[in-house]
Amino acid sequence: MQTLFDAKRLMTRSISVENLSKRYELGALQQETQLRDQLVRLLRGAFGKRAPKEILWALREVSFTVEQGEVVGIIGRNGAGKSTLLKILSKITYPTSGRVRARGRVAALLEVGAGFHEELTGRENIFLNGSVMGMKRKEVVAKLEAIVEFSGLQRFIDTPIKRYSSGMRSRLGFAVAAHLEPDVLIVDEVLAVGDAAFQKKCMGAMHELRSGGRTVLFVSHNMAAVENLCARGIWLAQGRIQLDGPARRVIEAYMGSFASAESASRELTTAQDRRGSGEIRFTRVELLSLDGELQTVPRAGRSLVIRMHYLASRPIERPVFGVKLHSELGTLVTDSSTWLHGLDIPLVPEGEGHVELEIEALNLIPGRYYLSLLLESRMEKRVFDALDHAVALDIAEAPIYGQSRPIDSRFGLVFFPQRWRLEGIGRRAF
Amino acid sequence: MYQWLAEVWRSREILYFLAWRDVKVRYKQAVLGVAWAVMQPLFTMVTFTFFFGRLAGIPSDGVPYPLFSYSGLLLWTYFAVTLSQVGNSLIANSSLITKIYFPRVLLPAAAALGGLLDLVVSSVFLLGMLLYYRITPHWTVLLTPLFVAQTVLLVIGAGMLLAALNVRYRDVKYTIPFLTQIGLFLTPIIYPVTFLPHRFQAWLALNPMTGVIEGFRGCLFDSGVDWFVLTCSWIVTLLLLVLGGWHFRSTERVFADFV
Numbered sequence: 301m302q303t304l305f306d307a308k309r310l311m312t313r314s315i316s317v318e319n320l321s322k323r324y325e326l327g328a329l330q331q332e333t334q335l336r337d338q339l340v341r342l343l344r345g346a347f348g349k350r351a352p353k354e355i356l357w358a359l360r361e362v363s364f365t366v367e368q369g370e371v372v373g374i375i376g377r378n379g380a381g382k383s384t385l386l387k388i389l390s391k392i393t394y395p396t397s398g399r400v401r402a403r404g405r406v407a408a409l410l411e412v413g414a415g416f417h418e419e420l421t422g423r424e425n426i427f428l429n430g431s432v433m434g435m436k437r438k439e440v441v442a443k444l445e446a447i448v449e450f451s452g453l454q455r456f457i458d459t460p461i462k463r464y465s466s467g468m469r470s471r472l473g474f475a476v477a478a479h480l481e482p483d484v485l486i487v488d489e490v491l492a493v494g495d496a497a498f499q500k501k502c503m504g505a506m507h508e509l510r511s512g513g514r515t516v517l518f519v520s521h522n523m524a525a526v527e528n529l530c531a532r533g534i535w536l537a538q539g540r541i542q543l544d545g546p547a548r549r550v551i552e553a554y555m556g557s558f559a560s561a562e563s564a565s566r567e568l569t570t571a572q573d574r575r576g577s578g579e580i581r582f583t584r585v586e587l588l589s590l591d592g593e594l595q596t597v598p599r600a601g602r603s604l605v606i607r608m609h610y611l612a613s614r615p616i617e618r619p620v621f622g623v624k625l626h627s628e629l630g631t632l633v634t635d636s637s638t639w640l641h642g643l644d645i646p647l648v649p650e651g652e653g654h655v656e657l658e659i660e661a662l663n664l665i666p667g668r669y670y671l672s673l674l675l676e677s678r679m680e681k682r683v684f685d686a687l688d689h690a691v692a693l694d695i696a697e698a699p700i701y702g703q704s705r706p707i708d709s710r711f712g713l714v715f716f717p718q719r720w721r722l723e724g725i726g727r728r729a730f
Numbered sequence: 731m732y733q734w735l736a737e738v739w740r741s742r743e744i745l746y747f748l749a750w751r752d753v754k755v756r757y758k759q760a761v762l763g764v765a766w767a768v769m770q771p772l773f774t775m776v777t778f779t780f781f782f783g784r785l786a787g788i789p790s791d792g793v794p795y796p797l798f799s800y801s802g803l804l805l806w807t808y809f810a811v812t813l814s815q816v817g818n819s820l821i822a823n824s825s826l827i828t829k830i831y832f833p834r835v836l837l838p839a840a841a842a843l844g845g846l847l848d849l850v851v852s853s854v855f856l857l858g859m860l861l862y863y864r865i866t867p868h869w870t871v872l873l874t875p876l877f878v879a880q881t882v883l884l885v886i887g888a889g890m891l892l893a894a895l896n897v898r899y900r901d902v903k904y905t906i907p908f909l910t911q912i913g914l915f916l917t918p919i920i921y922p923v924t925f926l927p928h929r930f931q932a933w934l935a936l937n938p939m940t941g942v943i944e945g946f947r948g949c950l951f952d953s954g955v956d957w958f959v960l961t962c963s964w965i966v967t968l969l970l971l972v973l974g975g976w977h978f979r980s981t982e983r984v985f986a987d988f989v
Contacts, residue, residue, distance in 0.1 A: 324987065387986065391831040394983040414829035419755045431747040432830050 314484055314515040315366040320398035322384050326354035358384040360539040371516040373530035373547055375554050377573055381539040382519045383488060386410060389517065390486050404483025407433055413473025418462040422453055422472055425461055429476050443479045451475035471498055478505040484515045523551050523630030555628055564594035566691050576683040580616045580648060582673050584609040585691050599698040604662045608673060609654040616648040619684065621655050622674035626689060627713050628667060639678055663716060667709040669693040738833045748840030753847050767848035768855045771803040782920045791922045793951050794863050801950055802919035802943045804852055805881050809939060810910035812845035816889030817906045820897050824989040834982045838893045842885045868952030877946040880967055884938055887971030890978040897989050918943055935959045938966040
């Protein structure tokens with residue numbers, strides 16, 4: 301009897317989402333906030349053609365269930381519907397159709413310190429924020445000391461938060477959230493803030509929630525954090541569930557969707573998911589060796605030349621070229637740019653051209669990596685073209701350290717030219 | 731409906747904290763602090779006494795004109811100032827609405843309650859004036875909180891309607907000060923109802939603040955009340971409360987998408 305009861309408890313459904321859809325009318329969102337516009341539209345409707353409304357389905361027929369105690373990571377590109385889903389789950393907005401059922405107290409952390417008031421002190425904001433997040437006054441009083449301690453802001457707790465830095469604000473906000481004790485916690489990309497020590501603290505708090513049997517839904521672009529925290533992943537693409545399964549598998553499939561590594565020359569003109577004004581854009585990337593030969597799969601430890609072709613539709617003053625390298629799980633391995641190298645490009649004339657980034661020894665552990673490309677103006681603080689994870693880079697095995705042992709992602713991301721010194725204890729070749 | 735009321739009741743502490751925040755923030759950097767609560771009706775009263783009481787010679791039902799106009803301005807100032815705050819309460823708190831769920835009605839309600847502190851302070855000044863003019867209030871003065879309560883309901887009712895409309899149509903923001911400015915003259919504040927020709931008096935009863943101000947004065951100075959005006963006023967107040975509540979409830983689901 302006992303076991304049956306336990307099994308039942310373990311299988312308690314925490315969240316169930318059925319056929320959830322959410323439609324936004326873009327026209328209505330942007331323009332008709334003045335009564336005048338509404339009247340104009342009415343007149344048009346009566347006497348002429350109705351202006352077509354642009355309709356956006358942020359979510360389409362999304363269904364899934366989450367058991368109590370599950371920690372689910374929700375991943376997807378910008379605009380895939382992640383935030384809309386979280387907003388519906390936390391009752392901030394309503395679905396166009398479908399329904400959501402959640403059991404117990406739901407707390408949503410869509411923005412750290414939402415509703416903080418600039419003029420109030422840290423302590424006052426703890427009460428205000430705690431209250432709107434669903435804590436009783438008595439609870440806040442009881443936990444006040446722990447919250448202040450967690451935030452590490454003891455000295456500034458009676459200072460108005462308008463004097464706080466953004467990092468301090470986030471710490472205070474997360475400190476309140478960490479003490480909510482909800483049954484279901486919904487978190488949107490909040491670990492992107494604060495210093496490393498505080499992030500570690502936040503991850504610790506999230507782990508604690510997990511071990512306390514609470515259900516957590518977690519949105520992040522940091523795949524390492526998702527993998528670390530979540531057993532299950534849901535990948536949203538264009539408002540639909542693309543894949544739902546073990547976190548690692550979902551993350552790999554998601555990262556793999558950005559680019560394929562089939563050739564040494566990648567067309568970028570048709571690339572989706574790019575940001576920027578586009579006066580100058582990347583058109584193609586070629587992977588070469590130092591002697592100018594195309595290489596589809598660069599080898600660990602050998603040279604690599606990344607040749608980036610661009611097209612400028614007008615002369616561009618002082619652009620900055622940048623390349624980022626991410627691991628398969630989204631960890632930034634390195635970031636390089638002409639600006640970091642102190643190179644000032646006075647003018648890029650109109651038309652086509654290319655730049656090259658030459659890497660003498662590509663000391664990456666074999667595995668899959670992704671290149672992100674960036675063209676920006678630091679002066680004007682604007683982005684001309686940004687392609688995230690645009691090029692997949694498969695690094696082939698090579699005899700690292702002069703040996704042919706299989707070294708893969710289990711051994712980290714990079715290796716350095718190095719040598720073990722064993723003088724005095726002698727050695728024998730294996 | 732019942733569920734909603736139960737949820738609002740469970741969240742009553744949020745109401746308290748939101749009102750507390752509004753009050754605290756309002757006086758935080760003001761040197762004169764709560765004295766501002768008296769300033770506005772006081773200076774308006776002085777101006778009105780000079781222009782309408784002295785120069786125009788408008789009657790005041792046998793009460794000294796300064797006392798007459800101040801007693802009217804007391805509730806009117808609360809109504810006008812708070813109505814504009816309630817009307818803007820949703821767009822002013824857009825960061826809360828788009829990030830945290832709680833019963834939305836708490837925002838206009840908190841704005842309406844937050845204004846009560848000013849009313850209490852300016853009422854103390856009214857007591858001072860009564861002493862100065864050596865007027866002993868009749869026992870009916872104990873009924874005046876009824877009119878305060880009615881004003882709060884009126885502000886919440888009309889405010890919910892305006893606040894919800896304001897989310898979709900920002901025109902409302904500019905309409906409210908305009909409405910209250912005209913309202914000042916369409917309410918018997920600077921003149922008694924009897925000052926108007928008889929055929930206009932019934933129309934004036936449609937303005938719910940007419941009943942509030944007349945009733946408040948009637949209880950304060952024991953000058954009797956007009957039951958017809960009072961009944962009209964309550965009917966309009968309750969209608970606005972129902973209409974405002976209905977509109978608010980039927981649109982609150984999409985506040986976060988538009989605000």
